[in-house]
Amino acid sequence: MKRLSRYRRHKGAAPLLLIIALLGIGTTFNIASATIKLAPNTFARSAAIEEGKQIFLKGCSSCHGLNAEGSAIAPSLIGVGAASVDFQVGTGRMPMADMSTQAVRKAPVYTPEQTAALAAYVESLAPGPMIPTEGQLNYERDGSTAEGGELFRNNCAMCHNFAGQGGALTQGKYAPTLMGVEPKYIYEALITGPQAMPVFSDKTITPAEKLSLIKWIKAAEAEPNLGGATMGRIGPVTEGLLAWILGMGLLIAVAVWLTTKAR
Amino acid sequence: MTTAEKRVGAIANFVDERTGAAGWVKKSLNKVFPDHWSFMLGEVCMYSFIILLLSGTFLTLWFDPSQREVIYDGVYEPLQGLKMSAAYASTLDISFEIRGGLLMRQIHHWSANIFMAAIVAHLLRVFFTGAFRKPREFNWILGIILVTLGLVEGLFGYSLPDDLLSGTGLRITSAIIQAIPLVGTYITFFLFGGAFPGVGFIPRIFTLHVLLIPGIFLAVITIHVMLVWYQKHTQFAGPGKTEKNVVGHPILPVYMAKAGGFFFIVFGVTAFLSAVASINPIWLYGPYTPGQISAGSQPDWYMGWLDGLVRMAPPWETHAFGHTVSWNILIPALIVPGILFTGMALYPFIESWITGDKREHHLLDRPRNVPNRTALGVMSITFVMISLINGGNDILATAFDLSINQIMWFSRISIFVLPPLAFVITKRLCLSLQRADRELVLHGKETGRLVRMPSGEFVEVHEPISEQKRFILTSHEQPTPLVLEDIDSRGVRRAGTLKNKLRVRLSKAHAVAIPKVTAQELKEIEHH
Structure with a gap:
């Protein structure tokens, strides 16, 4: 103790104490203010899974199978994860409008709560990517x-x-x-x-x-259109079209005008 | 004379006494140019070329044609800190940091697109009106050289900024060069200074793009225009317009005013497009690295048909004696365009061989009056249009919800089916139009006025067309099929019978026409 007190007037003592004090306050505050991560309410969770299952049976099972095991026309959903359900259902791609080429983005059929329930159900089948x-x-x-x-x-x-x-x-x-x-x-x-x-x-x-x-x-x-109208940002196809239609169109119109006989 | 006139006269006299220019100037100023809107397409080409020279010179002041790697620290935030070539970085600087640079870049690029479009339009006009016939065959060939040079010059310009799109173009260019059997690989290594992408190609094509090709352009354009000057402009038939004269405005003052004004209008239209519409936004493409590519990578429109041909080629390759022959690139990218351009250059000679017509022509044809040529032209346009459509197959697929495979198969089949079909349809259309012309001359214009005759019959009143119109519809010469006897006048059998038979058949097809109204028929009509 005596050895330590010898350094009490050292010029480094004050900054050191300040750092210790700040660390102490910070740590205490952090521990005190941290919300305790509670395990999800098991009851609420199983309720969501049950609701999701009901929606699934009504809206999805005709293609994906009664236990989401998949069929000849739709893949198995076991292990695809909540993220997959959230994406497919949340962007309106599922349920599919038609089976021709690929699911198109459209207005979602299910509400966010229903989508979450569906995701919980699929997640409960096997673990997969999380939302x-x-x-x-x-x-x-x-x-x-x-x-x-x-x-x-x-x-x-x-x-x-x-x-x-x-x-x-x-x-x-x-x-x-x-x-x-x-x-x-x-x-x-x-x-x-x-x-x-x-x-x-x-x-x-x-x-x-x-x-x-x-x-x-x-x-x-x-990003603003820095060079003017972009015509879709899809490269030279629309540029060529514009050069012919607007560029040549205007120039030919002028040429016709210039060579019209004066009346 | 006023003092001003005296002073000008003195100066003119001073020059004339030392150069003898007065005679030439007098002759030139009385030069007459006929009026037709399609005769101004060539002017659009020439003015666009001037715009390209001016805007291009501006761009060279800041462009750094080097593939040296630099780290971008300019004002465009999404690319900051990235490694890129000095060529790309300096193009970004021109776009964002040089005052007026982006506008100049856009003027240069739009102008190039308009330049090529005007060249094609001009070429089609000359083809369909038969302006390439004797004595203008050389000028036609010079035109073919110009359009070919334009393609190469445009491709090089597109490749210079070293962005992702232009690098993709260069990748295809190198693949096409590699497809040349035996020597392809060596030529690529020679041109690129090593394996693709190398560090040598951009500086090299820069020199070609700004020095050699514009130089050749300037020389060929000069000869092209001087030949028009010397051989005089062609004109459409009309009263008082003959094979021996040119009817139109003298160069001063009307023609000069119109042509001079037209230059500013071309510049104005180009500048307007450049001010309102973005072209080649290289900052969005990002710097080129061989590992990257964007969906929907396309060349500029004038190369699009070549890209389309390559896209529709089936994956055919032959391996022999340790060499690979890539038919899938060789045929669409080198052989087919080679045949097309050679055929185009030789067409004036082919046509005169078929018709046996070796006379000079200064009066233009109406396309309908030469059905075979017109049909051949439409057939070629159809071929190129199908290729061009296939060149944009991915864009079309997304824009119209189509399958890219279906578009490709459509192109593969229709490239063989539609051009011949277009030939037949066009030829029939031309003949129908000739028939309509004949009707018009014989019976006049339908007035839509119905008259009931005393007998109860209804007839429509026809109005006779003007003398001028009648002249235009009947003055043309109708081709006669070539007659080649197997035994000539001296009783000697002609050499090359097979060739002659082909020639006679082609000539017969070329001469198919609806007989035009003769003077005799007209007289009979007047007697009625």
Whole structure:
């Protein structure tokens, strides 16, 4: 004690004490204010699963089977995870309007609560990708636009086009536009690989990189048309069309006018 | 004379005494140009070329044609910190940091698109009206050289910024060069300075794009225009317009005013497009890396038909003696365009061989009066249009909810079926139009006025057409089929009977026509 008190007037003592005090307060505050993570109410959860099962039996089982085991026309849903259900049902792709090529995005058939119940039911069959939480989706804070652009061009542009406008796949299938898609659904599509899309697991593209991707897509969405009207950001096809129709159209009109005989 | 006139006269005299220019200038200023809107398409080409030279010069002041790797630290945030070539970075700088740079880039690119469109429109006009006939065959060939140069120049310009789209174009270019049997690989290595993408190609095509090709362009355009000047412009038939004169406005003042004004209008339209519509937004494409590609990667429209041909080719390859022959690229990208362009260049000679017509022609044909040629032209347009449509198959598939495979199969089949069909239909249409012309001359215009005769019969009153119109509809010459006897006048059997038979058959097909109204028939009508 005596040895310690020898340093009580040392010039480093005050800052050190300040740091210790701050650490103490911070730790105490953190422990005191932390909400205790309660295990989900088992009763509420099983109620949701039961509700989900009822919806499933009415709306989904005719194709996906009574126990979600799949059939000749629809895949098994065992192990696809809550994220997959949230994406497919939340974006209105499921239930499918017709079975021709691929599920199209439309107004959702089920309410968010019903979708959550369905997700809980499918999740209860076997574990799979989870729905990302709000905290996991803070792309504004955790993403980098430039990195997202590189990732996008490396992994996504070959189907979704350089500006995320979508593009054609084989046999009438297509990669949809990414403009106006909610970050949650982009994230879920990445981890579940809906339709023709491959799965981009957390090993291929880390969660942080996924946020960068979302940030870049959102930046592309918000980017003003710097050079004037873009005609869809789909490259030279529409440019050529405009050069012929508007450019040559105007010039030929002028040529006709110039060579009209004066009356 | 006023003092001003005296002064100008003195200067003119000074120049004339030293150059003897007065005679030439006098002759030139009295040069007459006929009026027709389609005669101005060539002017659009020339003015666009001037716009390209001016805007291109502006761009070279800041463009750095180098594949040296740099890290971008410019104002465009989504690309900051990325590695890219100096070419791409400097194009970004031109777009965002040089005052007026983006507008100039867009003027340059829109102008290139309009340039090529005007060249094609001009070429079609010359073809369909038969303006390529003797003595203008050389000028036709010069035109074919110009359109070919335009394709190459456009491709190089598209490739220079080194963005993702232009790099994809270069990748295809290198693949096409590699498809040349035996030497392809060596040529690619020579051009790219090593394996694709290398570091040499962009600086090299820059030199070609800004120096060599524009130089050749300038020379060929000069000869092209001088030949028009020297051989005089063609004109459509009409009263007082003959094979021996040119009817129109003298160069001063009317023609000069119109042509000069037209330059500014072309510039204005190009600038208007550039101000309101984005073209080649390279910042969205990102820098080129061989590992990346975008859905819907297309060339500019004038290369789109070649891309479409490559897209529809089945995956045929032959492996022999340690070499691969990629028919799937060789045929659509080199052989077919080679045949098309050679055929196009030789067409004036082919046609005169078929018709046996070696005379000079200064009066233009109405397309309907030469059904075979018109049908051949429409057939070629159909071929190129199907290819062009297939070039945009992915865009069409998404825009119209179609299957890309179905579009490809449609193109594969229709590229063989539709052009011949277009030929037959066009030929029938031309003949029908000739028939309509004949009716018009004989019976006049339908007035829509119905008269009931005393006998109860209803007849429609026809109004005779004007003398001028009648002249235009009847003055053309109708082709006669070639007659080649197997035994010539001296009793000697002609060589190459098979060739002659083909020639006679082609000539017969070429000469199919509805007999035009003769003077005799007209007189009979007047007697009625």
